[in-house]
Each structure stands twice: as structure tokens, then as C-alpha cells.
Amino acid sequence: MSQDPPTTGEQVQDQNNQNHDINSELPFPIMFTSLTETEMQGFLHVNHALHGLLINDSSGPIRSKQQVAMFKGGGYYSATWIREVNNLKLETINTQSERDSNYVHLGWSLSAVATQTPWISARIARENQTTEKGRWTTRRATLQRLRVEIAQDDLMPKPGFEQEIKAALMLSTMTEKIVAVHEALNRWGDVVPLLYDFGISISFTDLAENIDTDRSWWGINYSLLGTTRFNMEKRATPNFGGSARVIVERGFGEWMYQEVDAKEWSLTRIHKVLPTFQLLEKDLQEELADLHSKIISFSNVQLSYCATEGGITWDDCPHALKCVNQLHVHCGDRINGLSLVYKDGTQSNSGGTGDTKHSFELAVDEHITDILTWADSRILYGIQFITTKNRLSPHYGGAPGTPALLTAGGGILAGFSGLLVNENDQDSMRRLQVSVTSTVVRLTRLATRIYTEYIGGSGGGPFNDWEYSGGSHNAYISSIDVQCGSQIDGIQFTYTDKSIHNVHVTKAPYHGVYRELETTRPGQFLHDYLSPRTKGV
Incomplete structure (x- = not known):
């Protein structure tokens, strides 16, 4: 009797996962080869064998409507x-996060769960979903009837998938390219299964302290699961095949021997997946890798720094x-600290907490x-933020x-x-240093902005009229009122x-003190490089 060898990912995740194959007493199964050729193709087609899976949702995979591979x-x-x-496969699998437990509960191996690319990691991060850390246990019993093992070299991408990626990479700006690539993945999927089983299975998952792993499957009273420590709807229901009534009323042994027609078998376990980008030609994969490397860029506030000064760094x-x-900004007459709260609940910390928050x-x-x-050359005194909704912070x-x-x-x-x-x-x-990421969500297109160098001295009370013009393609300065004497x-x-x-x-509000008035003439505009839209208005 053969067992699946533990993978590196499984060993790293948990050294105590139990895996047993039992096939000595199973009844002779209904054979897949008893189906006609048309029924075999229909079976694999109905089960979407070559469709992509989206794995950016922490609650579990979502099958794409598109067939991504051929x-x-x-x-x-x-x-x-x-x-x-x-085979009857009995498994006890421990995971270290709620996300991983959700995927394992739905039949994924730990090595399949761990398969990610930089693009997939970016998509998971952009979902802003919290995932608790802890220890979860899944108990799963699978009646394996059919194993499908696909060699990567046997597959090629569907033409539509390849064409969509090529079209994305031909767009003019980096942000447009990145957004288009992610939209393609939303349609075609992040991964495609290469090694998986069909049959019937049952699994239930809970926090490790709530699972009695010493009790055998034959000794579990399934009629009590809904009233004791398991969630019957989400955690203790048969995933595929078999009759829930049989397992509740007559126990695991009866459920195990219940015959299910081959056409009713379902995808029960996924052992190995392939990122869909790896279906593409090498040159396209290299272009995608190069594009992803540019997602994060940096801008610096120019301050002098002496390495002997010491201090605390953060990243x-x-x-x-x-x-x-x-x-969060901590400040008085200077910036003491900056921290960001992210939508998944995590928070960065600059270490500075002085003065007012x-x-x-x-x-x-x-x-x-x-x-x-x-x-100035040494200290950051003030800061102000502008948003995609044309809002201006204090x-x-x-x-x-x-x-x-x-x-x-x-x-x-x-980030900072x-x-x-x-x-x-x-x-x-x-x-x-400011970290900037090219967004994976499509932002409202803003007007092209060109900024001049700062002209003038320092100090005084700052003002900013951004909210009156910054978010429009068609706004321009039509009049300037100046109060002046010798200055x-x-x-x-x-x-x-x-x-x-x-x-x-x-x-906009008046800025400064009042004296005599001078005004630009009607129809007179600032130089075109400050207002690209003004010509011919």
C-alpha cells in the first residue's frame, strides 16, 4: 500500500500531520473505465478539470468560469x-492560520496551499482580509476512486488567456499594465490543478483544542456534531458525494461502503497546482516578472544624515x-512619528510617539x-496628504x-x-522614504499633473488650494487677486x-493680510506649463 510522500511544505507547516491509507477491506468499486468515451470527457468537463482557480480569497478557492489550459x-x-x-485515506492535518485551514478543509494539500507567486501574494494582500494565526485541525476521510496526474508539458494556455496577457503588457503606463494583468487573473484564475483525486469525502475542521484526534472515525457519533463543539453547517458536513443521512444515522462504516456512481464522483483532494502564468511562453513570463518588480517604487525626502548620529530605523x-x-501622525512643531493602519488590521510603527497624535x-x-x-536639510517639520477623492488632510x-x-x-x-x-x-x-505601489484596483483617471519647483522662502503659514482644482481635467486658474505694498x-x-x-x-479663501488690490485681466491665464488645459479655452 502506497502513501503520498510528505512534501517540504507539509513538513514545514506541521510535523505531526497523520496520513493513513486503508484499502484492504473496501468493496470493489464502480470503475471509471466502465464509462463511455463521451461520458469520460463529459465527467472531466463537468468537473472543470482544466479551469483556473482564484486563490486570493482567504475563505477558499473560487473556480473560474474560463478554461485556462488545453x-x-x-x-x-x-x-x-x-x-x-x-483507497480510503484518513488524514489529520494541522495548520497555523485560518486561511490555510479553510483551504485544507476543502481538500487542498499543504503543499498546494503554499504554492504562490509574487503576483498571487500581491492579490491576496490587496483583498485586505484578516486571517487569524493559531492552530487548527482538520480530520478528513476520502474514498479515492480516480487520480488525475497531468504533466505540465502536456498543457498549453487557451488562446484567449495568452492574448489578454499580451494586450495588458502592451498598454502605455505601468499602472494600466498591472491593473489589466490582475483583471485577467480575475477572469482566468491564479492556478490550475495538476494532481488531484476524484471520489467522495467528508471533513471537519476546528481549533485544535476542540478536535479529539484520539477518537477513531468509527467511534464518532456524527448525530452530535451539530450540538457539541463543531459547526455542522460549515465544518462538519460532507464535502462531496455520499449521503449525509447515512453517516448521521448509521455511522462512518456504512457511509464508507455506500456505492456512488462514477458519474457522481467529485473533486475531493488537490495535491499540486500550477500558477497559470507558467502556462505561457518564457518571454511572457519574464515580462510579467519584470513588470511585478516595478510595482513598488520609492520617493525620498532629501534630508542630510550623518551615520554617527545613531537613532532608530523602521521600514x-x-x-x-x-x-x-x-x-497616524505624531507632531508638535515637527514630525515626531508616522504610522499606517492597513485594511487587514495590521499597523506599522515608526517608533516616534511624541507630542500630539x-x-x-x-x-x-x-x-x-x-x-x-x-x-530643511536635517529635519522634517510638516506633512500633508492628498487622496484619490481629491481630499486634503490638515x-x-x-x-x-x-x-x-x-x-x-x-x-x-x-508605506514609510x-x-x-x-x-x-x-x-x-x-x-x-515613501514606498509607492502601483495599484491593482482601477483608480479614477486623474488629470495629468506637472509641478514646478518651489519658489520663495521658508516659514509662515502654509496653505493649499488643491481641493478646488486638483481632481479635474478641466479646471484652471481664471483669476488671481494680489494684495501688496513693497511686498x-x-x-x-x-x-x-x-x-x-x-x-x-x-x-478659494484669501491667504494673507489685506492691502491694495491688483487683479489679472479677464481671459488672462498663467503660463501653459502650469495649466495645460487653458490653451484655447
Whole structure:
């Protein structure tokens, strides 16, 4: 009697998983080969044998409606893939996270669960799903009737899948490419099974302390499962085949001997999966790998740093594929600390907690795209955030130093890293790097933005009129009111947003003190490089 050899992934996950094959007393099964050729092809087709599986959901895999792979030899399958078996497989499997337990509960091996690529990891992170850590136990009994083992070299991608990936890689911007690739995966699937079993099975899963692994399957009273420590609906129901009534009323032994017609067998165990990208030609795989390597980029706030200063460093890069839900800023007259709360509940920590804590919360589909900073050559004094919904955070901290704009260039804020130095009993940021990720969700397309260098001195009270024009393709400055004597004392901008159907004019708040008034003439605009949309308006 043969047993599946434990894989490295299974050994790493848990050394105490039990796996037993019992085939000495099973009745002679209904044979798959008794089916006609049409019935065999129909059986595999109905069970979506060559369809992709989406695995970015922590609750379990979702089967794609698209067939992602084809048999190179023609037809739907090769006879060399099929092997009839007649085994009863009893398993006790321990997992270390709720996500893994959900997949194992649905028949996945630990090595299949562990199969991921950078693209799959990014998609899982973007789902923002919390997954508890702990210890779960799954007990599963499987009547194996048919094993399907597909050689990777026997498969080729469906033309539609390959064409969609090629079209994605031909788009003009990196963000558009990344979004299109993820949308293709949503349609075609992340992985395709290569080694799997058909038959009937039953499994139940719970926290390890709630599972009595010493009791044999024959000794379990299944009629009590719903009223004791198992969730009958989610954790103790037969997954496939067999009759639930038989196992409850007459026990496991009767259920095991219950004959099920071959056409009624279902996919019960998945031992091995192949990322769908590995169906593609090598040059496409290399292009996809290169594209993924550019998902995360970095922008720096230019501060001088002496290596002898010491201090505390932090790095949010481990969270860089997640979505930010909230920002915390600790500040007084300078920025003492920055931390991010991600949508899966995890939180980064810059280490700085001085002075007052301020929070800026984002909506479900809102992201940070631009960051304004105020800094001199040594210290970050102030910071302000701009979102995809054209919201502007308050100005946090002080205003000394030169303002600078860090833009995500089509991406979104993913994290911070930097150096904190304690001076005079307060933390100061001596180095700040912003991690930007090209989003995998399609953002509303913003107007092309070109920024000038900062002109002027430092200090004073900062102001920002972004909310009056930043989110529109059609907005421009139509009037500037200037209060001045021997120097500029105040300024006020009027913004016009001209669409096909109407014209919306907004006068932003006045900034500064009042003196005599000078105004730009009607129809007079700032230079075109500041307002690309103004020409011909």
C-alpha cells in the first residue's frame, strides 16, 4: 500500500500531520473505465478539470468560469493522466492560520496551499482580509476512486488567456499594465490543478483544542456534531458525494461502503497546482516578472544624515502590497512619528510617539496619491496628504523648511521607512522614504499633473488650494487677486471648471493680510506649463 510522500511544505507547516491509507477491506468499486468515451470527457468537463482557480480569497478557492489550459494532444484530456484507485485515506492535518485551514478543509494539500507567486501574494494582500494565526485541525476521510496526474508539458494556455496577457503588457503606463494583468487573473484564475483525486469525502475542521484526534472515525457519533463543539453547517458536513443521512444515522462504516456512481464522483483532494502564468511562453513570463518588480517604487525626502548620529530605523516594506486605511501622525512643531493602519488590521510603527497624535482616516475606496512635506536639510517639520477623492488632510506639524511634493505617479502610498533621532527629549525625523505601489484596483483617471519647483522662502503659514482644482481635467486658474505694498501681503485664486455642459467658478479663501488690490485681466491665464488645459479655452 502506497502513501503520498510528505512534501517540504507539509513538513514545514506541521510535523505531526497523520496520513493513513486503508484499502484492504473496501468493496470493489464502480470503475471509471466502465464509462463511455463521451461520458469520460463529459465527467472531466463537468468537473472543470482544466479551469483556473482564484486563490486570493482567504475563505477558499473560487473556480473560474474560463478554461485556462488545453491538452496539447487535442481533445479534453489524455488517457495517460488517469489512474483508477481504490483507497480510503484518513488524514489529520494541522495548520497555523485560518486561511490555510479553510483551504485544507476543502481538500487542498499543504503543499498546494503554499504554492504562490509574487503576483498571487500581491492579490491576496490587496483583498485586505484578516486571517487569524493559531492552530487548527482538520480530520478528513476520502474514498479515492480516480487520480488525475497531468504533466505540465502536456498543457498549453487557451488562446484567449495568452492574448489578454499580451494586450495588458502592451498598454502605455505601468499602472494600466498591472491593473489589466490582475483583471485577467480575475477572469482566468491564479492556478490550475495538476494532481488531484476524484471520489467522495467528508471533513471537519476546528481549533485544535476542540478536535479529539484520539477518537477513531468509527467511534464518532456524527448525530452530535451539530450540538457539541463543531459547526455542522460549515465544518462538519460532507464535502462531496455520499449521503449525509447515512453517516448521521448509521455511522462512518456504512457511509464508507455506500456505492456512488462514477458519474457522481467529485473533486475531493488537490495535491499540486500550477500558477497559470507558467502556462505561457518564457518571454511572457519574464515580462510579467519584470513588470511585478516595478510595482513598488520609492520617493525620498532629501534630508542630510550623518551615520554617527545613531537613532532608530523602521521600514514598512513588508506591508507594501496592502491598502492603507488610516494614517497616524505624531507632531508638535515637527514630525515626531508616522504610522499606517492597513485594511487587514495590521499597523506599522515608526517608533516616534511624541507630542500630539493626529489621525487621518480613508474611505473604503480612497488612497493617498500625493504627499506635501516641509523640511530643511536635517529635519522634517510638516506633512500633508492628498487622496484619490481629491481630499486634503490638515497640515500636520510646523512650516519651517522648504515645501516639496512627493507624487505617486499613478500609484498609491504603501508605506514609510526612515530614521528617527531623539534630540532634546523629542523625536525628529532625519530621513524619510515613501514606498509607492502601483495599484491593482482601477483608480479614477486623474488629470495629468506637472509641478514646478518651489519658489520663495521658508516659514509662515502654509496653505493649499488643491481641493478646488486638483481632481479635474478641466479646471484652471481664471483669476488671481494680489494684495501688496513693497511686498506680497496676500493672494487669492479663482478657479474655473469648464465642462461640456456647464461652467463652475470657485473663489478659494484669501491667504494673507489685506492691502491694495491688483487683479489679472479677464481671459488672462498663467503660463501653459502650469495649466495645460487653458490653451484655447
